[in-house]
Structure formats: C-alpha cells, structure tokens
Amino acid sequence: MAFPVVDSEYLKDVDKARRDLRALISSRNCAPIMLRLAYTSLSLPLSVSVCFPRKWHDAGTYDAKIKTGGPNGSIRNEEEYTHGSNNGLKKAIDFCEEVKSKHPRITYADLYQLAGVIAVEVTGGPTIDFVPGRKDSKISPKEGLLPDAKQGAPHLRDIFYRMGLSDQDVVALSGGHTLGRAHPERSGFDGPWTKEPLKFDNSYFVELLKGESEGLLKLPTDMTLLDDPQFRHFVELYAKDEDAFFRDYAESHKKLSELGFAPRSSGSKAIVKDNTILTQSAFGVAVAAAVVILGYFYEVRHRIK
Template sequence: MALPVVDTEYLKEIDKARRDLRALIAYKNCAPIMLRLAWHDAGTYDVNTKTGGPNGSIRNEEEYSHGSNNGLKIALDFCEEVKAKHPKITYADLYQLAGVVAVEVTGGPTVDFVPGRKDSKISPKEGRLPDAKRGAPHLRDIFYRMGLSDKDIVALSGGHTLGRAHPERSGFDGPWTREPLKFDNSYFV
C-alpha cells in the first residue's frame, strides 16, 4: 500500500502537535488513556470491507458512546486542546499521534509516525472492539477481522503495560502492572 502524501507545512504542524501532546500528556499524566484512544479508533478496522480503522470517527458521539469506549471522552477533550492549536491536522492523525507520544513519554520506543490519515464521520457499529469477558476465540475473531495474527494479538496486548482498569469503564478494577505509567514488558512477566 502506498504511503499517504502530505505537504511540508502539514509535517511542520505534526511536529508542533507532537511537542504539544508531549507537554499535555506529561502535565495531565494521561498517557494510558491517550494510548487507549488511539487503539479504540484504530481497532475497529475491517480488512474485508475496508471500513473502520484509524479515521477519527471516534470523536462522533455515536461512537464514543459505545460501551467499550466508556471514559474516552476525557481523552477526546484533551485532544481538542491540541486540535485548537493545530486545526489543519486531521483527527485521525491527531489520535494516532497521541498514542505514539504516550508510548514514547512513558519510556517506550520512539515510533516513526506517518501522517496522512483522512477523517471520517461514519462510525462503525458497536461490537468491533475486543470484549475482555469473552475469551480467546472472540479475541481471534476481532483481530483476524483486522487482518492481524496471533502474534499481533500478543504484541498489541502489551499496551496494557500502561494504565489500569476502571470499574465504571470496563467492569474491572486495578492496574495491569506494578508501574502503570511506565511502558515496558512487565505486562508479560
């Protein structure tokens, strides 16, 4: 697949937004929810229908009101602070950039960010994200729908090294690791 093409001015705005996100995430201590926002926007992709995915549609009330997105309005509002300063950047790019920066500021690897995602106002139907209560066959169905493998399931599950479960969001409570604001491999050990 060809990479999207953006102009030099857009790339400069991305760099500025990256700095602003870094400051916001450090100040608000919100890396886990920003990574969750990026995943929940991207995790709706369907490889067969080419629908869903990282397209910014999670900003629509119809989508952020899905049960699996409980609590993400907080992250959307944080992103609006950055969007107001960088209106040329698409929501699709902004949300994915927020996830990238969240990983980086918590000690994870530097992630090459390729901008150029288009915004969509079309929200996918509820039920495209994994449900923690449904087990391995369900996880495989969800990830295979995105064109991903069992190895990808394991790798992406490592994102749970950041943050904690909140009963009002997922029905579960507590951190996934001993240091929920540090991106490392402790989720696996």
C-alpha cells in the same frame, strides 16, 4: 472526507503538535487514556476496549475484507464516544481538542494516532514510526466490534484476523496493558495490570507468568495468552527479552494505526510531489552551474588563442 495535503507545512504542524502532545501528556499523566483513544479510534469492538489499551477504540473497528473502519477519527462523534466500550474517552478527546485548536490543519485521525505514539514514547516505550495523511470520517461504526475480555483464544483470533493481524500482533499489543488500569465504572473491572501503570515496559508479561499477584488485574483474555501455546510462546519471549517486545510492539502498533490507510498511495503524494520539485530544482541549478563553468572555460580558451 478528503485526504489531507501532506506538504511541508502540514509536516511542520505535525512536529509542533508532537511537541504539544508530549508536554500535555507528561504534565497531566494521561498517557494510558491517550493510548486507549488511539486504539479506540481504530474502531474496535466493545470487549477490546477492556482487554486492550484505549488506542484500540478508533483503529480496532477495521475489517480487512470489506475495508471499513480503521483510524479515521470518528471517535470524536457523540454517537461513537458514548458507546459503552468508550466510557471515559471524552476526556481524552477534549485533551486532543486543545492541541487541535492550535493546529487546525491536522486531521483528527492523524492527531489521535500521534497521541498514541507519544503516549508510548513519554512513558519509556519504543519509538514508533508515524506517517501522517489519514482522512477524517463522520461515519461511526456500530457498537460491538471490539474483543470481549471474557472470551478466549478463538474469539481473539476472530477479532484480530478480521483486521488482518497475527498471533504475534495479539500478544505484542496486549503488552499495552503495561500502561493504565481498568475502572469499574467503565469496564466492570478494577485495578492495574502492573505495579507501575505509568511506565511502559515488559512487566505485563513478567507479571502474567508469575500467576496471581495481589492487587494486579488478570482478565480472562490475559489468561488466554498463557493457555494457548502459540500465544504463550510470545509471552515467554517478551517476559525475558524487553528489546524483542519493544521491537515487535512498535511494528504492531504501527500496523494497527495504519489499518485501511495506505501512506504511499494517498497521504504521501504531496510529499513525493514536494520531493520531485526539489529534485527538479536541484537539477536546474546543476545545469545552470555547468553552463556558467563551460562558458568560463570557453572564454579563457578564446583569450589564449
């Protein structure tokens, strides 16, 4: 499908959708599942849906080598949202449909990623830069592209490196577990990772370093972040410095949400065009003003003579 025309009207719709999403997520306490939707719409494999937030499911399927997958809104297809790794996401898709019906110009791909951004913000997390212009796709990726929660560091690196992400991205994005909980009917695991699963903070890393905590979940992939020296460095940093976590998370989230999407070369064309028109108009006004002023001085000088 074609890229949307990101003109001034599209940007107005994005702002309105942002407000509607903020109200919806706040009133229904659905931030965790909206974040999972954003991740999932990036098309990640089955295991990532368990060990990472829902946003993984749309974006996590991206392959940097062959340029396939990514945040393209295909999660809305029944073929995809019925994947085992996407259990429960139909609810988030329906929530987004309420907003989509009010702002039909916005692509599903933009809407799902915007929902993930808002989910983080309304729960106290960092502000994440959002650039619109993603195009929708009706082609769903095959199942099994997300990380496996039962495997270790080599597997995580295989998945993340495939998407063009780094060790730091792995740990920062894992911090998204600060929101929500695992459900046995969806993943086979049960429980939250933190004591306040509706608050975005650095408590995931704090709890991870504490060791076993009654009632809190720690998956094999969580423990891998402690066992691997490169991963553990970032765990310890984020546990003691929430500002550092917020900064790195915002960057990693943005990177994930733009996998396979080049804002400057596609979605931004219309914005650049609008800016060019405005610049040209301003120049025209300036030239016209200069002509009037010069004419005035010429007339005054002529009268003096």
